[in-house]
Amino acid sequence: MPIYRMAIGTPGEMSHPDSIKSALAEFFSTLIFVFAGEGSGMAFNKLTDSGSATPSGVIMASLAHGFGLFVAVSVGANISGGHVNPAVTFGAFVGGHITLLRAIWYWIGQLAGSVIACLLLKFSTGGLETSAFALSSGVSAWNALVFEIVMTFGLVYTVYATAVDPKKGNIGIIAPLAIGFIVGANILAGGAFDGASMNPAVSFGPAVVSWTWTNHWVYWVGPFIGAAIAAIVYDHIFIGDVQHEQLPTAGDY
Template sequence: MRNFIIIERITIGRVEDDFHSNAFKAALAEFISTLIFVFAGQGSTMAYNKLTSNAPTSPAGLIAVALAHAFGLFVGVAVSANISGGHVNPAVTFGAFIGGNISLLRGILYWIAQLLGSTVACLLLKYTTHHMTVSVFTLSPGVTVWNAFVFEIVMTFALVYTVYATAIDPKKGDVGVIAPLAIGFVLGANILVGGAFEGAALNPAVPFGPALVSWNWYHHWVYWAGPLIGGGLAGIVYELIFMSHSTHEPLPGGEF
């Protein structure tokens, strides 16, 4: 029975509802937030490479990069939460769609904005660093694509589950106040786990910008398929088991 509730809540949307001035304002907020996040995260990696002359990542370097991503995502979510819901991640948007919390058309609009934000961030970094190499996500020696695939599923599940628990669930109460912080923390924690193995994207927009700017798509599918599956599973699990549908209705537009 609960399975049918989720299916009924998934909506394609209508052009007149999902493509109006407020929708484009929300997309612009996603663009800016993703730009802020990727500029900080990718920039921290490039800064580390410059300071160490492209030496292998050290434990201290991994911690620094994880913190930069955590802080960047915290800010990105916080500044757009009241406008677009603060997705800053196609996997979060997909998880919200699977749970019936955003329409397909609005989700596509968000995806475009997020991918553009990542691309512009990488172009700005390339320009401001005098054409330094933008770091493309790669697998460490000994790590297979299937290892990375499972890593991305598990870690993105944790991220999107946290989004549901702290931002989407109408029962969140005071926890909603710390949602951006919790979302940033879970990203940083997972980068400390998976960063040394396969980069730990947890967000298709994050590797998309560097791949496009560098035109290097090797193993790129892993950083789409893994996060989308993990995000979708988190949406299904939270909606089926923990969401109270007696008090929860789909919200208009992209707001949580």
């Protein structure tokens, strides 16, 4: 099991230049991703006045988030590994590929990037609302929790298979493509039910700017559980006790 490999890290890691650079890379990658994803929903609402919870709205969200995440992961890969998601970082921590102290830097960068992206969207659109994630009619918080667990499991499992596994070889841009594709596909599956977040940072920025916290816990608890399960399953079954590598930070994506 990978749990025994989890490490707190050393105090000096918090002030190390590489940790700060990685946090900045996560900040900018998450800003790029959230600006594109949240902005696409705002644009669709403005153009159609029909809301994003329609078939065409879900398709637009899927494409915008899939394309945006492909770019965000790619531009951050050489510096931080391109997590762009607190749940991915948590999955890496559970698998022993990043220390807790370094993960805290990542989380700060990711959450700050999401909030700044939403503030920029609100300002540049003349005050349009950055809608927080919400459950559809007839969908309970527990239904949504299961959705978030399963969808995030698929995402983090994909990250492990294409970016973390030391046997992956040199697969170039396949990892960010696969990660973008699974997020886009999951939005098509779950977007009409709970918005298909899979990413606490993506949910956090709109919630802060709109100050809407209804069922917000679902978008933290679900992704973290799904990420932990994916990390344990993939690491235990497919990686095992082979020598581990730190989550890629030098072009392995």
